[in-house]
Amino acid sequence: MSYDKPIPSKGTHTSPFWEGTKAGKLMLPRCEDCNRVHWYPRHICPFCHSMNLEWIEGSGEGTIHTYAVQHLVFSKWAKETPYVTAYIDLKEGDRMLTVLRGVDPEKPEEIRIGAPVRVEFEQADEDTFIPFWRVVEE
């Protein structure tokens, strides 16, 4: 196994998300009462405080909300510096943090806020696929 970055310890209510990643699906929590998607997964809808939550398969599409280029980190990511992190506005609503792919960390000015991105998954261990987002052609 070659993946050597931090692997999240998984909560008790997020398994539909992690199961989805194994099948290449971006599963998102949605409120059955107000129909809004939220991220990260909650025990309660943060918008209307309903507890009637369901999981839907997301499109895996989004846009760059903002980004930064990491030159100094202390995790296993240190040897990858510089690398680009970004917050992604999901097509379905709300926002996700990621390491952005398909961009040049040496040319941060060329990265465009609003650029379309698509999710992909990398296997980290037997149980875990990590989502990453990649800039796609418009």
Next chain:
Amino acid sequence: MPGTLYKSAAIVGAAEANQIGFLDEPATSLQLHIEAIKNVSEQTGIPISSIEGVFSTGWSTELCEHLGITPKYIDTTAVGGCSFELHVHHAMAAIHAGIIDVALISHGENGHSANKIGGRSLNYARGAGDASPSHEMSTAYGLAAAPNHYAHAMVRHMHRYGNTREDYAHIAKVSRDWATLNPRAAMYSKEKHPFGGPITVEQVEDSRLITWPLTILHCCMVTDHGGAVLVCSPKVAASLNTKPVWIAGAGESMGHGNMLEMEDFTKTSARFSAEAAYTMAGLGPKDMEMALVYDSFTITAAITVEMLGLAAPGEGHLLWKDGRAAPGGSFPINTNGGGLSFNHSGMYGMPLLIEAYRQLSGTAEDGIHGDPRKQTSARTCVVNGTGGSLSTTGTLVLVADD
């Protein structure tokens, strides 16, 4: 005779998590909190969105973020099993003071389930740790230190307002100018520190990259610092030889815990904490004669002065760029040199208070804490602390005596 707080508040409902005891299906502490909160909300008919104060043993940030609420009174007192009785006392005082009408006191502790899934976390500063879903969904990407996060806000702020990185570099340059008037500042002089003494905007721009666009001179230092202040009643204050600096207004708020939940990267909850403080004081931004704002990064200071109403959105940096915030300027800011050049031990709220006291009591220029030109003539000062990842804010409006 009853005391002042007599019947000034009441407990109006009480509920528990759906399942308690030795759970077969393990639950996190967070889940136990949330279920109980939902249940007490339904019991009382008080919507969760109406909760104004949140009291818990270290969990308040996690709870408010998870619920998506913006409290105006936050308490995380954690002194063991009796903490919740203390929370009631604190809530009563806050209600009596007219700051809030609805206080939530919450508990969740998976003492049994923790054997299976961990995360008992009695009083962590940020409650849930590994068991927090926001942590779970961001830990894979290697971000830990503050600049790793804050840079994202800076890029969005630059994008939204068309500012350049150099615009914010003026904040670092001017703060250093103040530090050169403060012998206690870590960056007072070349003699005191090899990188001390005056700096130029170009040096700020050309210094080492930490997280683009933040170079190291856009970032605060990490030093040692200790400080204390005393707050007293007017009666005690009148009996002392020191000059009182009056707390005219105070407010607090939080927008999120994890930056993942920061709705608008160009705004902090200081717009709410400031509004509360100004309202309490009966004063506004135009009445302020100086400011002390948390400058973990240049961008923090820029956004904060915008939130405090001292500058238009996107124009916070101009206070430094055009010299108003500088020594001799019309609106001094961070007269000790700030977290950027004075001291910053990790939590900078205390130095803000100390410098505000010195300025408003006329003791900012004693040769130890300030050289000539450091003492301003300000009689009012707005102080704003920012905690977490641009998450939580506290604002004070202070006024000099007489």
